Amino acid sequence: AQKVTQAQTEISVVEKEDVTLDCVYETRDTTYYLFWYKQPPSGELVFLIRRNSFDEQNEISGRYSWNFQKSTSSFNFTITASQVVDSAVYFCAYSGNTPLVFGKGTRLSVIA
């Protein structure tokens, strides 16, 4: 069965620091998608990115960047120059032949 592991339960950084959130997945699927979602205190899960298994190109969107490495089954997320508004729980998720599977999330606290 597919599995998503976010080993970091909680991370705390000072504003303007860079932070990387780790995500490792297990699968036997050849075609699959990986996602990152942000859940601020308001509760809503906000979609950040979707990547398919055939596209290993890293992606950058403003202060956010994602590093997808199939060889290590990882899809890590980096926030550059973190801000207080980045404080949230971040979820990595996987979908292949089964419905979306979420990791347990990493709670990021950015301190001013």
Place this chain on the structure above:
Amino acid sequence: ETGVTQTPRHLVMGMTNKKSLKCEQHLGHNAMYWYKQSAKKPLELMFVYNFKEQTENNSVPSRFSPECPNSSHLFLHLHTLQPEDSALYLCASSQDDSSTDTQYFGPGTRLTVL
């Protein structure tokens, strides 16, 4: 404009009450989902609807009863719940129920069962 809305945002109910959660999506999607998010547990998929038809029931107890009258609306009817059912209930929608479609979530209903 919020693509997926949920009401109420907060709900407190007794174990003998009957209540309903409502979800509405304004994205023109065909699939809708209910998830349960309990403290310290991963999000759990409960139900999936595609074109108003239920396509997934993830072994959810019968005290949770979903209803999907059309592709834009999804309800979760609650009756005789238990305290362990207290959680954040999230609704989501996607273009279709393909596992690769991106799901967009609502703000959730925080349910407390006394």
